[in-house]
Amino acid sequence: MKKEKRIAWLCLIVAGLLEIVWAYFMKESHGFTRLWPTVVTVVFLMPSFFLLERGIRLFGIGMSYAVFTGIGIAGTTAVGILVLGESASLVKMLCLAALLIGIIGLKFCEGEGEKAGDGK
Numbered sequence: 001m002k003k004e005k006r007i008a009w010l011c012l013i014v015a016g017l018l019e020i021v022w023a024y025f026m027k028e029s030h031g032f033t034r035l036w037p038t039v040v041t042v043v044f045l046m047p048s049f050f051l052l053e054r055g056i057r058l059f060g061i062g063m064s065y066a067v068f069t070g071i072g073i074a075g076t077t078a079v080g081i082l083v084l085g086e087s088a089s090l091v092k093m094l095c096l097a098a099l100l101i102g103i104i105g106l107k108f109c110e111g112e113g114e115k116a117g118d119g120k
Contacts (some may be wrong), residue, residue, distance in 0.1 A: 004058060005058065007054075008054060008055045009055070011051040011052075011054040011055050012054075012055035012059075012064055012068055013067075013071065014051050015048045015049070015050075015051035015052040015054075015071075016048075016067065016068050016069075016070070016072050016075065017071065017075065018044050018045075018047055018048035018051070019048050019068065019069075019071065019072035019075070019076075020072055020076050020079060021040075021044045022040070022041045022042075022044035022048060023072060023076045024076065024079050025037045025038075025040040025041045027084075029041055052064060052065070055067070055068070063106050063109070066102070066103065066106055067106060070099055070102065070103040071103070073099060074099060074100060077092070077096060
């Protein structure tokens, strides 16, 4: 079971990283009116959702989706700041830190409900 958990975590992390890519190219597609950014969006979106589903199988939808979107939010915010020139206010950075602390907290909560039958 431990190996399955490691694989599920890896799937969730990779799914979140792929979300950063497809979200960026979705923006670059300008409403899916530009061919190649649209193609890249779809090409990265499909494995991202597939890997998310792999995490959901073991951890459930709540934690899996929180991790997936948390990585995506943090990553796309970083891309927005570093690549697209979006603002990087102190409040935005504090909120991102809170988000990441929450995701790490979810990792430590993993399996707490399994004894009561809530784990899957």
